[in-house]
Amino acid sequence: MKTNREWILRRRPEGPCVVDDFEYRESEFVNPALEPGHILVHNSVFLCAPTLRNWMDAPSNSLYPSIDLGAPVLATTAGRVLESTDDRFPVGTRVTMIGHWQKYDVVNSAVWPVRSVPEGQDLIEAMGPMGMNALTAYFGVTAVGRPLAGETMLVSGAAGSTGSVAAQIGKIMGCRVVGIAGGPDKCDWLINELGLDAAIDYRAGNLVEQIHETCPNGVDVFFDNVGGEILQAAVENINKFGRIVLCGQIAGYNESRPVQGPTNMMRFIYGSVRMQGFLLGDYEDELPRAREDMATWINEGRLKHREDVRTGFENIPTVYGEIFTGTNEGTLLIVTDEDAYATN
Ligand SMILES: NC(=O)c1ccc[n+]([C@@H]2O[C@H](COP(=O)([O-])OP(=O)(O)OC[C@H]3O[C@@H](n4cnc5c(N)ncnc54)[C@H](OP(=O)(O)O)[C@@H]3O)[C@@H](O)[C@H]2O)c1
CATH class of the missing domain: 3.40.50.720 (NAD(P)-binding Rossmann-like Domain)
Structure with missing residues (x-):
């Protein structure tokens, strides 16, 4: 039996978000029959992106729809595809994407940004220096x-x-x-x-x-x-x-x-x-050139990067709040299992 873990938006934050704005849930997870163009991903890394706070608000001027109360928090995640009906992301592919604060995450990859992680790169690099x-x-x-x-x-x-x-x-x-x-x-x-x-x-x-x-x-x-x-x-x-x-x-x-x-x-x-x-x-088609330039600058020692890596799915909301207090030192990531360090 698989257990899903998720953080739900319980109420809309007033000011900085606090843990009580969210509810932690665990439930049995059975792989669903995927609709065309969907992927099931096991998330291992969660990036604390400041703009998620905008998505927690009632519908306003944000590009993305606001998160419904009672729904899992929409978030920037990285993980491995477990099932797929999208030929671009076969089973086993590692991806970065807009997913949710969930361990098992079903995403409509025809609608949301999903990007493959190349072999040789772990999910920390894919969310950090090449993220x-x-x-x-x-x-x-x-x-x-x-x-x-x-x-x-x-x-x-x-x-x-x-x-x-x-x-x-x-x-x-x-x-x-x-x-x-x-x-x-x-x-x-x-x-x-x-x-x-x-x-x-x-x-x-x-x-x-x-x-x-x-x-x-x-x-x-x-x-x-x-x-x-x-x-x-x-x-x-x-x-x-x-x-x-x-x-x-x-x-x-x-x-x-x-x-x-x-x-x-x-x-x-x-x-x-x-x-x-x-x-x-806006620059999706130009990503290969960007990745090449970035890799060259990193290898030449001209571009440095630091990641602030925390652990524990249960800590996601608390760690997330730090992005607004400036206590993060570099890219703030939460790693929830060892697959984050796999390179293929
Ligand atoms: N346009 C896009 O596609 C795009 C993509 C990614 C990120 N972004 C934007 O880029 C910005 C940085 O995001 P990030 O993920 O790289 O986070 P980050 O810079 O690693 O962390 C956020 C930092 O912002 C500073 N900060 C927080 N609240 C502040 C405030 N009220 N006044 C001044 N500084 C404050 C803090 O640093 P100090 O200790 O220096 O205050 C904090 O460490 C955000 O605005 C984010 O929305 C845009």
Whole structure:
């Protein structure tokens, strides 16, 4: 007999989510007869993606539908296909996907993003250095921000999973890169480990002035993971023809209402500034090139990555909350069994 384990959304969080917003359930699991284009996956790794918090809200402006109360939490997961009616993902394939906080997970792979994990890569790598956040950073910088060598690039959330990769790609492209992060330890790491040119602790001092001091020639490209006051401060320092890459707005995710934009829009007009949002899925056809570039940079030691790996399916909601307090050090993952470390 197989036992399924799952975390259900019990009520809509008010502010940061807490364990009582969810209910843990165990039940006997019998493989269902799959409809065409579906896969049954045994999940082994759960990525703490900030945007899940948006999906916990009532229907609003999020791209994905909101999670129904009483339904398993929609989530970024990785695991192995146990049964399949989708020829792209035969039994035994390892995948990363939008699944659920469930051990046994049935997903409509015709609708939700599912990507195969190549042989030789374990699920930690597939969710970390070669994962969706890293690839998001790749396209956000190379396709949306398009910085030129010698330009100044500013990155918020720079010590996090997506931001740390974006910042390093900026360096690889020949930019002067300044990172914004919470606290002196993260700032030290950005400069001493990742080789950024400067780092700003956004919790200490006036942010507009700190950006002005560390970016004396202004900001050409701002890669924004945070929004709110940090976006506003960057806009105050943006150069003529500046580009703002809207990757995330984490500062507003706990508020359960649409996130506010910057206040001085005339600055965009007089500065001929471009601000653009994007999703990794916009670049699905270009993933092979991205993976090749990323692998080369990692092998050459030019791109570093750190994962913050926790364990235990029972700990998912508690660990997930840490993404909003900044206690994560790198890509925050929860591993729930040894298949996470298999490479084929
Ligand atoms: N567009 C896309 O397709 C896409 C894909 C992936 C991720 N994203 C976005 O990228 C951003 C980063 O996600 P991630 O998964 O890489 O997480 P992460 O950066 O590894 O972790 C989140 C970090 O955000 C910072 N943070 C949290 N609340 C904050 C607040 N109120 N103000 C300022 N900083 C705050 C914390 O770092 P500090 O200690 O520095 O505060 C925390 O460690 C999110 O906005 C996410 O939605 C977008």
